Amino acid sequence: MKNTIWFLKGIRNGRKTEKFPSTNPEEPPLWPSRLVGSGTPECPTRAFDGGKWNSGKCISCRLCLPDYQPTGDQSIHNIKGKVQKMLSRSFYLYPVDSGTCGACNTELLSILAPQFDASRLNIFFTNTPRHADALVLMGVYTQGMEQVIAKAYEAMPEPKLVISLGACAISGGIIGKEPLLARGSLIEISGCPPSPYTILEALVRAKEGKT
Amino acid sequence: MQYYKTTRGGGRYIGQTRNFTVYSDSIVPPIRVEKKPSEILPGELIFNYGPSTGGLIESVRIALPTPGEMIRSVAVDPAYKLRKLKLTGLSLFDAFMRVERINGYHSSSYQAAFIKAAEDALLIGDNRGIDDGLVLQMELERIRSHLNVLERLCEPAGFGVPYHQLAQMREEVARLISSIYGHRYFFGVHASLQSSPKISPGLTATANGLKKRFALLFESLQSSKIFVNRLQGTGKIEKPWLVGPVARAAGYRHDARTDSPSLNYEGYGFDPVVEDGKDAFARFLVRGNEILSSFAIVDQVISNGKPESAGLKDMHGTGIGASRVESPQGDLFCYLTLKDGMVENIEFCSPSISNIIAFELSMQGNIFTDFHFNWESFGIWISEAGVEIE
Ligand code: SF4
Ligand code: SF4
Numbered sequence: 001m002k003n004t005i006w007f008l009k010g011i012r013n014g015r016k017t018e019k020f021p022s023t024n025p026e027e028p029p030l031w032p033s034r035l036v037g038s039g040t041p042e043c044p045t046r047a048f049d050g051g052k053w054n055s056g057k058c059i060s061c062r063l064c065l066p067d068y069q070p071t072g073d074q075s076i077h078n079i080k081g082k083v084q085k086m087l088s089r090s091f092y093l094y095p096v097d098s099g100t101c102g103a104c105n106t107e108l109l110s111i112l113a114p115q116f117d118a119s120r121l122n123i124f125f126t127n128t129p130r131h132a133d134a135l136v137l138m139g140v141y142t143q144g145m146e147q148v149i150a151k152a153y154e155a156m157p158e159p160k161l162v163i164s165l166g167a168c169a170i171s172g173g174i175i176g177k178e179p180l181l182a183r184g185s186l187i188e189i190s191g192c193p194p195s196p197y198t199i200l201e202a203l204v205r206a207k208e209g210k211t
Numbered sequence: 212m213q214y215y216k217t218t219r220g221g222g223r224y225i226g227q228t229r230n231f232t233v234y235s236d237s238i239v240p241p242i243r244v245e246k247k248p249s250e251i252l253p254g255e256l257i258f259n260y261g262p263s264t265g266g267l268i269e270s271v272r273i274a275l276p277t278p279g280e281m282i283r284s285v286a287v288d289p290a291y292k293l294r295k296l297k298l299t300g301l302s303l304f305d306a307f308m309r310v311e312r313i314n315g316y317h318s319s320s321y322q323a324a325f326i327k328a329a330e331d332a333l334l335i336g337d338n339r340g341i342d343d344g345l346v347l348q349m350e351l352e353r354i355r356s357h358l359n360v361l362e363r364l365c366e367p368a369g370f371g372v373p374y375h376q377l378a379q380m381r382e383e384v385a386r387l388i389s390s391i392y393g394h395r396y397f398f399g400v401h402a403s404l405q406s407s408p409k410i411s412p413g414l415t416a417t418a419n420g421l422k423k424r425f426a427l428l429f430e431s432l433q434s435s436k437i438f439v440n441r442l443q444g445t446g447k448i449e450k451p452w453l454v455g456p457v458a459r460a461a462g463y464r465h466d467a468r469t470d471s472p473s474l475n476y477e478g479y480g481f482d483p484v485v486e487d488g489k490d491a492f493a494r495f496l497v498r499g500n501e502i503l504s505s506f507a508i509v510d511q512v513i514s515n516g517k518p519e520s521a522g523l524k525d526m527h528g529t530g531i532g533a534s535r536v537e538s539p540q541g542d543l544f545c546y547l548t549l550k551d552g553m554v555e556n557i558e559f560c561s562p563s564i565s566n567i568i569a570f571e572l573s574m575q576g577n578i579f580t581d582f583h584f585n586w587e588s589f590g591i592w593i594s595e596a597g598v599e600i601e
Contacts, residue, residue: 103315
């Protein structure tokens with residue numbers, strides 16, 4: 001009885017899922033998004049080293065306004081090499097919080113919200129690294145989590161991927177001093193925190209072995 | 212400090228910072244309480260949960276010594292993901308960029324506590340536009356945070372439809388926030404006066420539509436016997452030092468929106484939501500009703516207020532300030548010493564510390580199947596408990 005009532009309530013709510021990533025995002029945030037402009041403005045994380053904007057360092061503090069402007073473009077991820085195509089059609093993620101403020105965690109979970117519904121793209125979360133295709137690392141380096149991350153990676157079956165999510169994990173952001181992993185990772189999803197659009201697009205590309 | 216006394220007054224206990232015991236009207240030297248390590252009794256085992264596992268949003272280790280089904284005691288260790296934030300010696304603005312990331316999910320509350328402590332230190336009088344701006348941020352943040360707790364309560368109960376509908380509403384609030392502030396977590400909002408909130412003409416209708424849909428869902432959940440049974444009687448706690456929704460679910464009217472002068476809620480007709488069940492269900496009721504009361508405040512600010520950004524870049528000076536605001540999980544206190552616009556000392560008392568102690572006490576004598584419901588009903592954020600601020 002209970003299930004029938006809730007099922008009907010669910011049906012009445014209608015379809016809420018966007019077509020993204022096969023169409024453009026319906027409501028992308030301005031921050032974070034790709035910044036365009038010129039010059040080397042003041043930046044607390046030195047995101048303009050070498051005169052080019054580095055999305056992996058940007059924390060959306062807006063100090064570079066008006067020299068640089070946000071475009072709304074959510075494609076701010078970086079797949080740095082050849083990603084081995086996953087053997088199965090599904091893509092299982094095991095997230096680990098090394099030292100976050102909590103916002104990266106909640107944005108990652110937002111890909112399960114009906115507007116994004118990651119499961120329609122065969123992207124799922126798993127409770128154990130033993131079933132994971134990708135380890136999603138978030139936050140700054142913390143001593144207490146170093147072993148936990150190493151053990152989770154060890155427990156994963158091959159082929160396995162490591163994804164750095166958010167400025168803290170990619171570059172240290174404003175809180176950390178350096179990237180979470182000394183050698184970095186193959187896939188970087190920029191933003192502080194990255195929006196669900198950016199996360200979903202990067203995961204789909206990683207799953208399909210696209211660069 | 213214009214409001215806080217340094218001798219013990221009559222106010223309620225809020226918590227501890229590095230150098231102070233904080234009451235609602237005074238700060239005095241700290242009381243050091245040694246936490247005894249939990250012992251194992253004969254025939255017991257320790258069930259360790261975390262620090263990293265699917266059921267937890269953040270990294271935390273929870274140790275549960277148990278003789279079997281019943282949980283005798285609980286110890287929460289937030290130190291696995293301990294972050295160190297050095298704020299002393301930084302300019303107000305540089306410190307602010309880090310402060311808003313102590314708890315990213317409640318960044319507005321940290322922004323408000325910091326800005327109000329800075330205004331107190333620099334003897335800057337209340338500015339209605341800035342206060343309207345902070346109230347709007349904090350009430351939107353409260354709506355999203357409470358939706359998140361309710362959503363997480365539906366998950367272990369296996370209530371898939373309301374779980375997804377609450378997730379949908381939470382995402383809608385994130386988009387509403389993004390449309391006003393340009394960022395889904397309010398980061399960078401007070402960088403300069405250029406980043407003042409943008410209130411679009413359709414905002415009131417969007418917020419009201421969301422409020423109506425939430426009210427219907429909230430009513431349906433309350434009339435679901437299976438859902439109510441899972442929460443009623445779970446994790447009972449009643450202590451005079453409780454803060455936030457946990458206190459209000461135990462019959463206390465503790466709410467910094469009415470008993471702290473830091474942020475002006477006068478004129479919004481606001482009255483704390485109080486329940487007396489003391490359990491996870493009472494905490495669910497408080498949060499659900501607070502979502503509705505926060506929507507009412509948001510409506511008033513959008514219709515009558517002129518929310519502004521604080522423009523921190525333009526604040527300079529020397530002084531000592533303190534503030535206390537109501538974050539979604541309870542009192543958040545900030546103590547700040549400034550010298551020539553640079554931070555000399557900064558201390559926070561975060562509600563998650565109090566809520567962790569309350570959770571530990573409330574779990575005693577409950578059974579394993581209650582664990583998830585009870586944990587989620589406290590809405591604890593490890594990011595603000597596992598952080599060392601210098
Ligand atoms: S918005 Fe990004 S790029 Fe611009 S100053 Fe801030 S961190 Fe640097
Ligand atoms: S990258 Fe930004 S949002 Fe993510 S954990 Fe770090 S500070 Fe928080």
